[in-house]
Amino acid sequence: MSKKIKVIGLYLFLCLFFQTVLWGQINSIGNQDIVSGEVWKDTDGNVINAHGGGIIFHKGKYYWYGEHRPSSGFTTQVGVTCYSSADLRNWKYEGVALAVSDEVGSDIEKGCIIERPKVIYNQKTGKFVMWFHLELKGKGYGPARAGVAISDTPVGPYTFIRSGRINPGVYPMNMTLEEQKLTWNPNEYEWWTPEWREAINKGMFVKRDLESGQMSRDMTLFVDEDDKAYHIYSSEENLTLQIAELSDDYLSHTGKYIRIFPGGHNEAPAIFKKDGTYWMVASGCTGWKPNEARLMTASSILGEWSQLPNPCVGKNASITFGGQSTYILPLKDGGYMFMADMWRPSSLEDSRYIWLPIRFDEKGIPFIEWLDKW
Ligand code: GAL
Numbered sequence: 001m002s003k004k005i006k007v008i009g010l011y012l013f014l015c016l017f018f019q020t021v022l023w024g025q026i027n028s029i030g031n032q033d034i035v036s037g038e039v040w041k042d043t044d045g046n047v048i049n050a051h052g053g054g055i056i057f058h059k060g061k062y063y064w065y066g067e068h069r070p071s072s073g074f075t076t077q078v079g080v081t082c083y084s085s086a087d088l089r090n091w092k093y094e095g096v097a098l099a100v101s102d103e104v105g106s107d108i109e110k111g112c113i114i115e116r117p118k119v120i121y122n123q124k125t126g127k128f129v130m131w132f133h134l135e136l137k138g139k140g141y142g143p144a145r146a147g148v149a150i151s152d153t154p155v156g157p158y159t160f161i162r163s164g165r166i167n168p169g170v171y172p173m174n175m176t177l178e179e180q181k182l183t184w185n186p187n188e189y190e191w192w193t194p195e196w197r198e199a200i201n202k203g204m205f206v207k208r209d210l211e212s213g214q215m216s217r218d219m220t221l222f223v224d225e226d227d228k229a230y231h232i233y234s235s236e237e238n239l240t241l242q243i244a245e246l247s248d249d250y251l252s253h254t255g256k257y258i259r260i261f262p263g264g265h266n267e268a269p270a271i272f273k274k275d276g277t278y279w280m281v282a283s284g285c286t287g288w289k290p291n292e293a294r295l296m297t298a299s300s301i302l303g304e305w306s307q308l309p310n311p312c313v314g315k316n317a318s319i320t321f322g323g324q325s326t327y328i329l330p331l332k333d334g335g336y337m338f339m340a341d342m343w344r345p346s347s348l349e350d351s352r353y354i355w356l357p358i359r360f361d362e363k364g365i366p367f368i369e370w371l372d373k374w
Pocket of ligand 1 (some may be wrong): 115218268339
């Protein structure tokens, strides 16, 4: 073999070697950790835009749904986005799962406000059902509706079905007959006075909204072990959380619902169940500004809930580490992941994500501690 051929051979070998090694390395460099508060990019290198969202696990993959938020302004220009991942760290953009409509007068007309979308899978119908908070275009936060959409596949596109308030004409299960008979004129009350508080506790706004249906803003969904699903939402001017049972196809409400913590001013509910106990984390109502989270617990979803102290511990625990709860995801290893949004109202698309593991103290009470990465 001549010297020239040997050199070319060596050159080709080195090229092949470096290409294989480097290529392998480049491919294996994905996101290895969850780093809350940083800019998160999808596998195409674009910034992930999926706020106020939730995640489901289906056939070996996680699907993350969230609000697509613009760089300026507060209204919805795109819709609900979807990303998929096998490891919760590397997310592939799957497109717009629910798109706003160009049709003038549509409930989800471009320029409406779509917030806090959540998706659940219905075992019986084989459909993916999305519920979300909807405000009609040009109406501010007045309509306080819930919208529902459906798809045959997790990534969609989802077909919008309808929007409206909740359970018109029906009293909550835990409003007594005596309370149902009371009448109030809400205009006569000054907010936060003892008389007003008493009226709120007894259901002044439930009664005011009885015919139109209950208001529904920040929301989440929960599917129980018996496959019954529940819609949990901030109602009654964000003063009171309500928990409403969904029909077997998850597309409507059955009329069974309760109020919890009347006047408690709880928003951004996120729920999970562990060993038969339900745990809910919520925020207070300070708009985009972070506040102290609340923990609530119950042994039956439709009944008696009790309040516990802030589940966050450590630095910035009194402001939920700068975030606001949105969802709690059960993990494959039996753990739970707390998801929150670090809102940036000056440019909502730049809002960040906080994902942290939920831990349990010696009494089995959940708590959340900041981790730089995990
Ligand atoms: C927050 C709420 C967000 C959004 C915002 C609007 O309290 O959690 O989802 O509605 O108010 O100001």
